[in-house]
Every structure is written in C-alpha cells, then in structure tokens.
Amino acid sequence: MKSFKPKILLVNPWIVDFAAYDFWSRPLGLLSIGAVLRHAGYQVELLDCLDRTHPFYQTHFSHSTRPDGTGKFYKEYLPKPPVLQNVPRRYGRYGLPLEIVKSDLSHRASPDLIFVTSGMTYWYPGVHEMIQLLKFHFPKVPVVLGGNYPRFFPEHARNYSGADVVAEKADEIEALRIADALTGQVSEIVYRHWEDLPLPLLDLYDRLESGVLLTSLGCPFQCPFCASRILFGSYRRRPLEQILHEIERLHTQRKVNRFVFYDDALLFQKESHFIPLLEEILHRNFSLQFYAPNGLHPKWIDEQVAFLMKQTGFSQLWLSVESVFPERQASMQYKVCREEVIDAVHALVQAGFSKYQLGAYLIMGLPDQSLEEVIESIAFVFDLGIRISLASFSPIPFTPCWDQAVALGLLSPETDPLVTNNSVFAWCCGKVPYEKYIKLYTLVHDGNQIVRKGENPLKNSEFRSALFRL
Numbered sequence: 001m002k003s004f005k006p007k008i009l010l011v012n013p014w015i016v017d018f019a020a021y022d023f024w025s026r027p028l029g030l031l032s033i034g035a036v037l038r039h040a041g042y043q044v045e046l047l048d049c050l051d052r053t054h055p056f057y058q059t060h061f062s063h064s065t066r067p068d069g070t071g072k073f074y075k076e077y078l079p080k081p082p083v084l085q086n087v088p089r090r091y092g093r094y095g096l097p098l099e100i101v102k103s104d105l106s107h108r109a110s111p112d113l114i115f116v117t118s119g120m121t122y123w124y125p126g127v128h129e130m131i132q133l134l135k136f137h138f139p140k141v142p143v144v145l146g147g148n149y150p151r152f153f154p155e156h157a158r159n160y161s162g163a164d165v166v167a168e169k170a171d172e173i174e175a176l177r178i179a180d181a182l183t184g185q186v187s188e189i190v191y192r193h194w195e196d197l198p199l200p201l202l203d204l205y206d207r208l209e210s211g212v213l214l215t216s217l218g219c220p221f222q223c224p225f226c227a228s229r230i231l232f233g234s235y236r237r238r239p240l241e242q243i244l245h246e247i248e249r250l251h252t253q254r255k256v257n258r259f260v261f262y263d264d265a266l267l268f269q270k271e272s273h274f275i276p277l278l279e280e281i282l283h284r285n286f287s288l289q290f291y292a293p294n295g296l297h298p299k300w301i302d303e304q305v306a307f308l309m310k311q312t313g314f315s316q317l318w319l320s321v322e323s324v325f326p327e328r329q330a331s332m333q334y335k336v337c338r339e340e341v342i343d344a345v346h347a348l349v350q351a352g353f354s355k356y357q358l359g360a361y362l363i364m365g366l367p368d369q370s371l372e373e374v375i376e377s378i379a380f381v382f383d384l385g386i387r388i389s390l391a392s393f394s395p396i397p398f399t400p401c402w403d404q405a406v407a408l409g410l411l412s413p414e415t416d417p418l419v420t421n422n423s424v425f426a427w428c429c430g431k432v433p434y435e436k437y438i439k440l441y442t443l444v445h446d447g448n449q450i451v452r453k454g455e456n457p458l459k460n461s462e463f464r465s466a467l468f469r470l
C-alpha cells in the first residue's frame with residue numbers, strides 16, 4: 001500500500017475585475033497538478049473560490065445559474081486601484097464571499113504546502129489578497145504561486161505577490177519537483193509527455209454538474225495575439241480511450257450529463273481524433289450535452305462533423321472567426337477565411353442547428369486594427385444570420401501583438417498588468433474612444449437580439465445604418 005506523503009492545499013483565488021461570468025470554468029492546470037501530486041502519494045485538498053457548486057450558491061445565489069450550467073459569480077464591490085480610477089464601471093471580487101473563504105481557512109487543518117494558481121494576469125489583486133489570507137491562517141506553510149500571472153509577469157509576481165516560491169513555468173512535473181523539494185519527499189517521475197499525465201482531478205469537487213475535458217493541448221496556429229503556443233508548446237492529444245473512459249466514469253459514477261471541451265483546436269486532425277470520439281459516444285448511446293466554449297475552426301467543419309455534433313448533443317457552437325480582413329487572416333496563417341465561415345454555417349444548418357445556436361467570435365482593439373475592420377467583420381457575420389461574441393484585445397507579454405502595442409506607444413513594457421485588462425485596454429490606451437467602444441457592444445447586443453427573432457440584422461435598416469454610421 002502507498003504510504004501517504006504530506007498534505008497539499010490547492011487554491012484557485014477570486015477573479016478581481018469589472019466583469020466576470022462563469023462559462024463552466026474549472027482550474028484545469030491546478031487540477032492536473034493535483035492529479036499528479038495525488039498519484040505521487042501526496043494528500044491533496046482544494047479551495048476553489050470560483051466553484052459555483054459550493055453550498056453558498058445553492059442557498060443564497062441559486063437563481064444565478066442558467067439551464068446550460070453557465071451563470072453569474074457572486075460579486076463583492078471593491079475600490080478601484082489608482083491606475084483604473086477613470087474607468088466608469090464598478091470593480092469587484094467575483095467568487096465566494098470573503099467571509100466564507102475566511103471561515104473555510106479558519107476551520108481547515110494546516111496543510112504542509114500550498115499551491116496557488118492564477119488565471120488572467122490582471123486578476124492579480126485577488127491572488128495577492130488570497131496569499132495574504134493564507135499567510136495569516138498558515139504563517140509557517142510555504143506558498144507556491146503558479147499560473148499565468150507569474151508566467152507573464154514574473155518580476156511583478158516576485159515583488160508583490162507575497163508568495164514564497166514564484167514558479168514561472170510550473171507545469172505538472174515542475175510542480176511535483178517543487179513539492180518534493182519543499183517537503184523533503186522523493187517522488188518517481190513516471191511521465192514523459194503531457195498525454196501520459198493523469199486526468200485533472202475533478203473528484204476534488206463534492207458536487208460536479210459539468211465535466212470539463214481537455215482532449216488535446218495547444219494549437220497548430222500561432223495567432224499574433226494568442227498565448228497558446230507560449231503556454232503549451234506544440235499540439236498534443238490524449239488517447240481517445242482515456243477520454244471516453246472519463247466521460248463514462250463521470251456520467252455513471254457522478255451523474256454528470258454535461259461535458260465541456262476546453263481544447264484550443266478541438267477539430268484539428270478530426271478524422272483520427274474528434275470524429276472517432278463522437279462516433280464512439282453515439283455508439284455507446286450516451287444521452288449527454290456537449291459544449292466547446294473555446295471556439296471551433298470553421299475550416300474543419302464539414303457535413304460529417306456537423307452531423308455528428310448535432311447527434312451527440314452539441315447545441316450552441318461558436319466559430320473562431322476574429323476578423324474577415326484578408327491581412328488579418330494572413331497574420332493568423334489563414335486559420336480562417338470568409339468562404340470557410342460560409343461553408344461551415346451552411347453545413348451546421350444542414351445538420352439541424354438553428355442559426356441562433358451558431359455564433360462567431362470576433363476581436364476588436366488589436367494594435368493595428370481599424371474600426372472599419374471591426375465593422376466589416378460584424379457586418380459579414382450578421383449577414384450570415386448568426387450571433388456575435390465580440391472580444392476585446394488584451395495584450396499578453398511575449399506575443400507579437402504585445403511588441404506591436406509597445407512599438408506603437410500604446411503600452412509601456414513596464415506596464416502594470418492591470419491595464420492589460422480586456423475590459424479597459426482598447427480605450428484606456430486611446431485605441432478606441434470609449435463612446436465608440438460602448439456603441440459597438442450595444443450594437444452587437446442589438447444585432448444578436450435580431451438574430452434571436454430569426455432575422456438578418458443587416459436587412460434591418462435601422463441597425464444597418466447605426467452600424468455603418470459608427
């Protein structure tokens with residue numbers, strides 16, 4: 001029998017931002033580290049401030065969840081940091097109330113080591129506050145900080161986070177090495193590749209309403225604004241049997257009926273990966289709902305995959321379009337072009353999806369992006385009769401778009417990560433005037449309402465003139 005090693009507490013801190021919404025989020029990297037640590041014999045516990053299956057939500061905030069499992073986080077308002085003083089929006093801490101987290105920590109037996117993760121770099125105030133709390137409750141326990149914040153702003157994290165160890169590149173193996181070094185244990189490293197790792201430890205949650213899946217890591221493209229390649233390296237994928245086993249296990253043992261794919265490139269090489277997976281799901285006669293919130297590449301959607309997605313229980317699909325300008329598409333190695341979007345929508349509608357179930361992700365606020373590019377992209381997508389989710393650009397260090405933003409004077413290399421927040425960057429740096437920024441979002445919202453009625457927003461003269469008047 002395996003002898004148990006020291007106890008490690010994994011912590012997913014709050015989001016601190018102007019806006020946040022839960023799209024089935026789970027801290028997959030942290031849970032994957034948890035799986036490796038437990039496999040090595042460590043005792044592993046979890047405190048997830050963003051867990052909306054926590055009893056607090058059932059008793060005090062149950063109306064916040066939509067039928068598809070997404071929903072609002074509880075929010076506690078906070079004063080804005082000086083650098084964000086001029087933002088005319090309310091800032092706050094999203095996730096479990098502070099008092100509940102304090103109570104949890106005061107009733108918890110001391111762990112031997114704590115790992116804290118971090119999501120968006122500009123959420124770091126929540127990370128700092130959490131580390132302060134952990135240090136108050138467990139003053140002698142070393143705190144290791146990993147995730148995106150130290151990955152992209154290591155100096156800032158070292159100077160201000162209060163963590164004992166700031167792990168810039170703490171993947172699962174590195175985390176195990178750090179745990180061994182800090183606890184004096186010796187673990188055998190039995191993994192050579194990401195795909196050899198055990199699956200993220202979802203069983204750390206008492207309640208599980210959605211199963212999150214990562215069947216592959218990384219993406220074959222290198223869009224200049226995206227950090228996928230920096231974070232994950234080259235594209236890899238897990239064996240299908242492992243994924244099917246996890247779906248079956250969560251469905252039968254934990255009664256999970258909803259599964260969410262977090263892959264960056266779910267359809268890449270689909271003939272040997274996603275299609276056999278869906279065929280097997282059909283064959284096993286599971287009755288499940290599936291979601292793919294990270295977006296799908298239109299170029300890989302054909303009649304076969306559209307049909308299988310419809311049959312297996314996908315309902316809402318988002319296409320990664322970003323922009324319809326040819327120069328932009330060239331900068332993304334032609335991951336998408338207009339014809340591919342048209343063909344993908346056609347195949348999905350033929351397979352039985354309604355147009356309201358389809359949407360496209362567009363991006364705005366890129367350093368060299370004109371308003372005309374955004375407007376033309378919006379017009380193109382709405383003319384297909386599908387919805388839009390407009391994402392604002394957030395500069396990420398080490399990406400070409402970061403360098404471009406610095407070169408154009410939109411950003412200082414020593415900038416506070418807070419100003420890279422996608423909710424504010426585009427207009428804080430003067431790229432898009434605030435009034436236009438708000439108008440764009442309002443127009444997209446109005447256009448989506450028109451799509452909801454089964455109409456084409458571009459055929460609505462009022463909408464059309466408002467869009468092109470921008």
Ligand code: SF4
Nearest residue numbers: 219221222223226264
């Ligand atoms: S296709 Fe998507 S995941 Fe891949 S590099 Fe581009 S933005 Fe990132």
